[in-house]
Amino acid sequence: MQRCFDTDDTRRPLVLIVGGGFGGLSAAKRLKRAPVRIYLADQQNYHLFQPLLYQVATAALSPAEIAQPIRQILRGQRNLRVGMRQITGVDLDRRVVTFPGGEGRYDYLVLACGATHSYFGNEHWQRKAPGLKTIDDALEIRRRILLAFEAAEQEEDEAARRARLTFIVVGGGPTGVEMAGAIRQIAAEALPRDFHHISTHTTRVILLEAGPRLLPMMHPQSSQRAQRDLQAMDVEVRLDSRVTDVDTHGVMIGDERLAAGNVIWAAGVKAAPLAQTLGVPLDAAGRVPVAPDLSIPGYPQVFVIGDLAAVNDPDTAEPVPGLAPAAMQMGRFVADIISRETKAPNPAAAPARPAFRYRDKGRMATIGRARAVAEIAGRRFGGLLAWLLWSAVHVAFLVGFRNKLFVLLNWLWHHTFFASGARLITGAQQVPVKRLRNDLNGDDGV
Amino acid sequence: MQRCFDTDDTRRPLVLIVGGGFGGLSAAKRLKRAPVRIYLADQQNYHLFQPLLYQVATAALSPAEIAQPIRQILRGQRNLRVGMRQITGVDLDRRVVTFPGGEGRYDYLVLACGATHSYFGNEHWQRKAPGLKTIDDALEIRRRILLAFEAAEQEEDEAARRARLTFIVVGGGPTGVEMAGAIRQIAAEALPRDFHHISTHTTRVILLEAGPRLLPMMHPQSSQRAQRDLQAMDVEVRLDSRVTDVDTHGVMIGDERLAAGNVIWAAGVKAAPLAQTLGVPLDAAGRVPVAPDLSIPGYPQVFVIGDLAAVNDPDTAEPVPGLAPAAMQMGRFVADIISRETKAPNPAAAPARPAFRYRDKGRMATIGRARAVAEIAGRRFGGLLAWLLWSAVHVAFLVGFRNKLFVLLNWLWHHTFFASGARLITGAQQVPVKRLRNDLNGDDGV
Numbered sequence: 089m090q091r092c093f094d095t096d097d098t099r100r101p102l103v104l105i106v107g108g109g110f111g112g113l114s115a116a117k118r119l120k121r122a123p124v125r126i127y128l129a130d131q132q133n134y135h136l137f138q139p140l141l142y143q144v145a146t147a148a149l150s151p152a153e154i155a156q157p158i159r160q161i162l163r164g165q166r167n168l169r170v171g172m173r174q175i176t177g178v179d180l181d182r183r184v185v186t187f188p189g190g191e192g193r194y195d196y197l198v199l200a201c202g203a204t205h206s207y208f209g210n211e212h213w214q215r216k217a218p219g220l221k222t223i224d225d226a227l228e229i230r231r232r233i234l235l236a237f238e239a240a241e242q243e244e245d246e247a248a249r250r251a252r253l254t255f256i257v258v259g260g261g262p263t264g265v266e267m268a269g270a271i272r273q274i275a276a277e278a279l280p281r282d283f284h285h286i287s288t289h290t291t292r293v294i295l296l297e298a299g300p301r302l303l304p305m306m307h308p309q310s311s312q313r314a315q316r317d318l319q320a321m322d323v324e325v326r327l328d329s330r331v332t333d334v335d336t337h338g339v340m341i342g343d344e345r346l347a348a349g350n351v352i353w354a355a356g357v358k359a360a361p362l363a364q365t366l367g368v369p370l371d372a373a374g375r376v377p378v379a380p381d382l383s384i385p386g387y388p389q390v391f392v393i394g395d396l397a398a399v400n401d402p403d404t405a406e407p408v409p410g411l412a413p414a415a416m417q418m419g420r421f422v423a424d425i426i427s428r429e430t431k432a433p434n435p436a437a438a439p440a441r442p443a444f445r446y447r448d449k450g451r452m453a454t455i456g457r458a459r460a461v462a463e464i465a466g467r468r469f470g471g472l473l474a475w476l477l478w479s480a481v482h483v484a485f486l487v488g489f490r491n492k493l494f495v496l497l498n499w500l501w502h503h504t505f506f507a508s509g510a511r512l513i514t515g516a517q518q519v520p521v522k523r524l525r526n527d528l529n530g531d532d533g534v
Numbered sequence: 535m536q537r538c539f540d541t542d543d544t545r546r547p548l549v550l551i552v553g554g555g556f557g558g559l560s561a562a563k564r565l566k567r568a569p570v571r572i573y574l575a576d577q578q579n580y581h582l583f584q585p586l587l588y589q590v591a592t593a594a595l596s597p598a599e600i601a602q603p604i605r606q607i608l609r610g611q612r613n614l615r616v617g618m619r620q621i622t623g624v625d626l627d628r629r630v631v632t633f634p635g636g637e638g639r640y641d642y643l644v645l646a647c648g649a650t651h652s653y654f655g656n657e658h659w660q661r662k663a664p665g666l667k668t669i670d671d672a673l674e675i676r677r678r679i680l681l682a683f684e685a686a687e688q689e690e691d692e693a694a695r696r697a698r699l700t701f702i703v704v705g706g707g708p709t710g711v712e713m714a715g716a717i718r719q720i721a722a723e724a725l726p727r728d729f730h731h732i733s734t735h736t737t738r739v740i741l742l743e744a745g746p747r748l749l750p751m752m753h754p755q756s757s758q759r760a761q762r763d764l765q766a767m768d769v770e771v772r773l774d775s776r777v778t779d780v781d782t783h784g785v786m787i788g789d790e791r792l793a794a795g796n797v798i799w800a801a802g803v804k805a806a807p808l809a810q811t812l813g814v815p816l817d818a819a820g821r822v823p824v825a826p827d828l829s830i831p832g833y834p835q836v837f838v839i840g841d842l843a844a845v846n847d848p849d850t851a852e853p854v855p856g857l858a859p860a861a862m863q864m865g866r867f868v869a870d871i872i873s874r875e876t877k878a879p880n881p882a883a884a885p886a887r888p889a890f891r892y893r894d895k896g897r898m899a900t901i902g903r904a905r906a907v908a909e910i911a912g913r914r915f916g917g918l919l920a921w922l923l924w925s926a927v928h929v930a931f932l933v934g935f936r937n938k939l940f941v942l943l944n945w946l947w948h949h950t951f952f953a954s955g956a957r958l959i960t961g962a963q964q965v966p967v968k969r970l971r972n973d974l975n976g977d978d979g980v
Contacts, residue, residue: 155958169730189970190970227960514670527615528617529548
């Protein structure tokens with residue numbers, strides 16, 4: 089059955105990669121010709137193109153259009169195996185990982201299992217304000233958004249109906265900006281003609297940011313531009329507004345209550361919990377501070393890449409950002425180190441390791457149709473040009489030609505007909521109504 | 535807000551349609567110009583193209599490609615409202631339906647809420663052998679199929695691995711035939727190169743039929759052809775095999791045990807439970823025996839159409855089959871009656887009601903690539919021609935140009951590259967393994 093490893097020589101070093109996101113996948117591919125055996129473990133069977141996940145949550149795309157089975161992506165690589173397996177612990181000193189039902193040794197370990205949302209110690213907010221990291225998250229948010237309009241349509245009570253049609257997005261980073269713009273767009277364009285009792289135009293979308301500006305990782309001019317564009321789409325932007333509580337009626341900002349039936353969390357990220365099993369000091373977000381070569385100090389055979397790693401670029405002394413291009417660069421960087429060292433006739437012959445340098449390809453965030461902000465090579469763009477650039481870059485980096493084609497067609501459809509392609513409410517459901525409008529028998533009731 | 539009803543004249547008769555499937559949708563559309571107010575209630579927000587649901591269950595299509603929001607389909611119709619609402623009871627004498635939180639009167643009632651799967655009194659089999667009626671069903675079956683291969687890949691125990699790679703499909707009707715062929719095809723074509731420890735070619739697919747032939751609603755020659763085609767694809771077909779028990783280890787056929795990790799139920803249908811609230815006699819499958827005009831005897835303003843109705847064609851004296859074309863014809867038929875009667879100046883002036891006559895457009899079932907059987911206008915086809923015909927008809931009847939385009943592109947992709955488009959495992963999950971293979975550290979274990 090040994091069809092995949094091109095050698096059964098168990099003396100070849102085993103490179104265990106944990107996580108099939110941008111970082112893990114890039115590392116695996118780059119090791120294609122290295123004299124190693126690779127094992128890539130992920131608890132999902134698919135690689136997810138997270139930058140477009142918000143479009144699944146807002147019913148524009150289907151999950152399968154932004155995800156691809158990891159096995160399928162890597163099927164041509166003969167020195168690699170894939171296991172749908174959750175790694176639950178790492179013992180650095182014994183060079184062993186644990187997983188439900190067993191444990192396994194590694195020669196090199198690449199931790200690339202990313203981040204999840206953080207509620208800053210208020211994890212009980214999660215049920216009321218879901219975050220957006222996985223496909224299941226996105227389908228849950230889609231269900232809530234679409235169900236809110238169905239409930240509003242049947243709601244007789246005026247205050248309850250207003251609450252149903254109020255969406256609060258917490259967090260003014262790229263995900264928050266994109267979610268707020270997309271919800272407002274679906275309410276203003278795709279839905280109005282479909283509802284009878286409610287005017288979906290009146291949907292309130294409130295974007296809350298704890299800091300003084302949106303998109304804090306971009307230039308202040310881009311922040312202003314994004315805010316102006318959102319406001320032009322009737323998104324209410326509130327800066328310096330830190331959420332102090334979330335309940336079923338909305339959120340609290342200090343003493344002020346904002347009533348809303350729908351809260352979406354896009355505020356914080358924290359590193360995957362696997363980092364906590366390492367027994368090394370972590371930073372405030374739970375990330376692993378690594379050496380300039382991305383290894384854990386004292387454990388040169390263990391690398392941490394992507395959102396899980398805390399590292400500064402040696403040139404700018406700035407933290408390397410938690411972006412897909414950074415994760416991919418890190419993945420290739422550690423793969424090259426492993427490649428060189430395993431090809432060297434003996435460990436002493438391997439060249440000294442370089443320091444990881446982040447090449448900043450630019451940053452961008454989309455806001456809505458023909459509205460985006462982008463910063464590339466010191467230049468700042470906005471509006472249609474930035475939006476086209478954003479679209480082109482995202483299609484180009486999608487994995488698989490089929491997904492590129494389907495996303496492109498979906499977008500063409502979406503922007504030509506102002507329609508959403510995936511407006512399905514799936515999963516257990518009931519339309520939650522306070523006082524039922526009896527619209528069967530006229531607006532005056534039975 | 536009264537944007538949809540083109541009149542608020544509550545003296546216009548209210549036509550309540552329960553169910554947005556083929557029957558309900560056809561009735562609603564046909565009433566577009568009738569002087570009535572229509573209310574269409576469905577517990578889902580979408581119309582589902584059920585004939586292609588098995589392709590969602592076998593990872594070929596995404597849910598959104600075969601479903602469309604009911605509101606969106608009917609948005610242009612000004613005498614109609616849509617409510618995402620479950621109708622839980624009918625009081626025929628009071629002319630009232632009940633739903634959670636209220637009740638409503640109707641002038642005409644069209645019951646079109648279809649059928650669900652039947653376990654013939656063994657409803658506890660459902661968890662072990664899910665059926666295929668809704669999108670959630672299809673995603674659950676997809677999850678189980680894909681997870682079975684992941685589990686087999688990690689399974690060290692030989693018998694447990696063989697069970698993981700054994701799929702039993704219960705029921706030799708069109709759905710069973712299509713599921714069995716599609717599972718065998720994905721195992722033989724899409725998956726082999728993706729797995730290392732298992733040869734997915736060895737996947738066993740067993741199709742069980744209680745009666746003496748497959749596709750009992752078709753000509754015996756078509757049944758034989760379908761059986762030959764399935765066997766050529768290495769599906770094991772067992773006729774005269776009635777399942778007497780289902781448990782986690784497989785199924786029992788009398789005293790014989792068939793070990794299988796995966797059982798899919800395609801054996802029986804029963805009418806939607808709403809029929810039981812009518813207080814009229816039902817047939818063995820829970821359907822409502824109706825008069826030749828499709829009304830409930832004694833209640834001329836209540837029609838039952840589609841899979842929920844039990845009626846014989848007056849010409850052939852054969853039962854009208856539970857097929858999409860029959861439901862659509864029934865929907866248009868009752869809409870025409872309602873239209874005529876509501877346009878008549880007084881009830882006495884309305885013409886006598888005709889009897890429903892089913893125009894048999896033919897029957898078809900697909901088996902696999904370039905394999906199908908079809909019977910049209912007394913002619914029987916098989917092989918490539920039948921398969922192309924099947925494909926063309928199914929694309930043609932899909933609702934919405936976008937869905938037609940996307941399904942067609944998916945199929946082209948699928949059949950050109952022998953790849954599946956939607957191989958995602960979503961929903962809560964863990965890979966269920968009896969004895970874990972430690973493939974991290976070579977096949978010889980740690």
